[in-house]
Amino acid sequence: xxxxxxxxxxxxxxxxxxxxxxxxxxxxxxxxxxxxxxxxxxxxxxxxxxxxxxxxxxxxxxxxxxxxxxxxxxxxxxxxxxxxxxxxxxxxxxxxxxxxxxxxxxxxxxxxxxxxxxxxxxxxxxxxxxxxxxxxxxx
Amino acid sequence: xxxxxxxxxxxxxxxxxxxxxxxxxxxxxxxxxxxxxxxxxxxxxxxxxxxxxxxxxxxxxxxxxxxxxxxxxxxxxxxxxxxxxxxxxxxxxxxxxxxxxxxxxxxxxxxxxxxxxxxxxxxxxxxxxxxxxxxxxxxxxxxxxxxxxxxxxxxxxxxxxxxxxxxxxxxxxxxxxxxxxxxxxxxxxxxxxxxxxxxxxxxxxxxxxxxxxxxxxxxxxxxxxxxxxxxxxxxxxxxxxxxxxxxxxxxxxxxxxxxxxxxxxxxxxxxxxxxxxxxxxxxxxxxxxxxxxxxxxxxxxxxxxxxxxxxxxxxxxxxxxxxx
Numbered sequence: 001x002x003x004x005x006x007x008x009x010x011x012x013x014x015x016x017x018x019x020x021x022x023x024x025x026x027x028x029x030x031x032x033x034x035x036x037x038x039x040x041x042x043x044x045x046x047x048x049x050x051x052x053x054x055x056x057x058x059x060x061x062x063x064x065x066x067x068x069x070x071x072x073x074x075x076x077x078x079x080x081x082x083x084x085x086x087x088x089x090x091x092x093x094x095x096x097x098x099x100x101x102x103x104x105x106x107x108x109x110x111x112x113x114x115x116x117x118x119x120x121x122x123x124x125x126x127x128x129x130x131x132x133x134x135x136x137x138x139x
Numbered sequence: 140x141x142x143x144x145x146x147x148x149x150x151x152x153x154x155x156x157x158x159x160x161x162x163x164x165x166x167x168x169x170x171x172x173x174x175x176x177x178x179x180x181x182x183x184x185x186x187x188x189x190x191x192x193x194x195x196x197x198x199x200x201x202x203x204x205x206x207x208x209x210x211x212x213x214x215x216x217x218x219x220x221x222x223x224x225x226x227x228x229x230x231x232x233x234x235x236x237x238x239x240x241x242x243x244x245x246x247x248x249x250x251x252x253x254x255x256x257x258x259x260x261x262x263x264x265x266x267x268x269x270x271x272x273x274x275x276x277x278x279x280x281x282x283x284x285x286x287x288x289x290x291x292x293x294x295x296x297x298x299x300x301x302x303x304x305x306x307x308x309x310x311x312x313x314x315x316x317x318x319x320x321x322x323x324x325x326x327x328x329x330x331x332x333x334x335x336x337x338x339x340x341x342x343x344x345x346x347x348x349x350x351x352x353x354x355x356x357x358x359x360x361x362x363x364x365x366x367x368x369x370x371x372x373x374x375x376x377x378x379x380x381x382x383x384x385x386x387x388x389x390x391x392x393x394x395x396x397x398x399x400x401x402x403x404x405x406x407x408x409x410x411x412x413x414x415x416x417x418x419x420x421x422x423x424x425x426x427x428x429x430x431x432x433x434x435x436x437x438x439x440x441x442x443x444x445x446x447x448x449x450x451x452x453x454x455x456x457x458x459x460x461x462x463x
Contacts, residue, residue, distance in 0.1 A: 054166040070166055071151075071194030074159055075201035092366040093165050096172045099367040099375075100165030 033085075033118050039064065040076045041115045044086065044105050052091070052102040053077065077105055085111025140171070144187055151191045154198035161365065167191075219305055219449035224386070229446055230393035236442045240301075244438045247296050247312060252434070255289035287334075291327045294441060295319030298363040301445055305364075322362055329358045329369035336373075353387045354380050359441070360448040379451050387447060394443040398436050405433025 033041070043059040044051040057073045060066055080086045091102045107115075148167055155163045170190065175183035221232055259282045299318035303310045310318075319326075333355050341348030357376035361367045367375060380387050 052166070053162065054170055067193075069193040069197055070163070070170075070190060071154075071197035071201065074155070074163055075197050078156070078159065078201070090162075090366075094366075097165035097169045099365050099371055100161045100168065101364075101366045102165060103159070103162040 033080075033114055036068070036072070037076055037080060038115065038118055039066070040073065040080065041085065041107065041111055044107055044111075045115075049104065049106065051105045056105070080111065081105070083110075083114075084108060085114055141184075144171075144184060147188065147191050151194060151198065154195070154202045156202070219301075219445045221446065221450055224390060224446075224450055226389050226393050229390045229443070230397060232446055233394050233439055233442045234397065236445075237439050240297075240438065240442065241435065243300065243312070244297060244435050247293055247300075247315075248435055250312065251296060251316065252289050252293045255285055255292075259283075259285035259289070287330070288327070291330050292316075292319055292323065294330075294359060295322060295326050295363070297438060297441055298359050301442070302360070302363045305445070305449060318363070325369050325372075326359065326362050329362060329372050332369060332373060333358060349388070350384070353384060353391060356380070356444045357448050357451075360444060364448070380447075383451065390447065391443060394439055398439045401436030401439060402433055405436060409433055 039060050040056060043056045043063075046063075047055055047059055053070060053074055056077070057068055057070055060068055060073075077086065081088055085108055086105045087108050089104045089106065091104050093100045093102060148164060151167070152160050152164050167187065167190065171183050171187045174186045218236060219232075221228060262278065262282045262285065296312065296315045296319040299315040299322075300310060300312075303315075333351075336351045336355060337348050339347075340351040354377045355373050357379060358369075358372040361372040361375050362369070365372075365375075
């Protein structure tokens, strides 16, 4: 194993260990994120320290009109955590939730990098495409 | 909420991996409650059913890719979870966890308990303070109050660490202490009520005291794991243990015995240490330290409550026993 490969391997291992998962998801693809994952990550950034499942779902619905189910949001959050993009913390639940805790998500550096890379590649794909008004709107 | 809705939530929750179950159900309940307040119970009910139906495909997919494995995996990762609860196996697991956790517990005791114990000991033995307070009872109350505060802080710190360990995370002593301080008022209130109940039970006869201890002993875990309030945690603890009271008594006996042996060894150690050191230095300087060593024995009992909590409601989920 040469040095670069070793570094990549240890980084992956560190991510795996940090996420607290064994390799349920293919962490090889840690830099590739889908459109819904993009939305979820952006919602987490927007909400800051108030990002938990329901708030993220509402943020996406409010900004994009997409009515994602709570199950889809949680499955995505779990996948992003396994990839090492999000950090999980827990907060108090309160009477409204029957005392059940909230699980707050915050962005980690690899998540920020992956989101930036994903948005940049979208920008690059858009540049030079004659979409007229649509392109201007997407900016 | 009707029985049908509870059953629906229960069914949906079973599709969610254990580590997310409580949070998911919490979100559903929060959404239901908000909708009920803003649009009425019928609208809330319809929204809840729609949400569960809408979530079912994603949850099933999630469960298939992760949940089925995760269920067993989460349990196997949880050091408190056991396949079969027998008194011998429970005692063995408690002792194993105690061994792996002892140095951390000792560090917490020395950092948090030792200073407050020193102050308590000083308050109790100092003549100037006795003269200032002009009441032996007040002096004892002050010293014991300090001990109770110290003990609650220490146990909170240990519980915060163990709760995170159950979730597969390790946190340092400062972070655990911070969490303990955050939940301190709730835990202190619950602990005071618990002690009052146990004391009242023990005054009447020994047996009601033991029963009260068994019924209410999961309150710390419920506060630190599920974020419940003092009264809610005591009630929930009683609810969880009530149907398994005899089993709990059986499982607790060996660990209680081990705790007593540890404390007895501690007493011998204290006595021996004092015999040699008392002529050389004042007792109050050495006694808190030696007693701190002795008191770490009670960590065994905290670990036992953790084992019972983890096995009676895996990953803190009460859904295993009853609907939401």
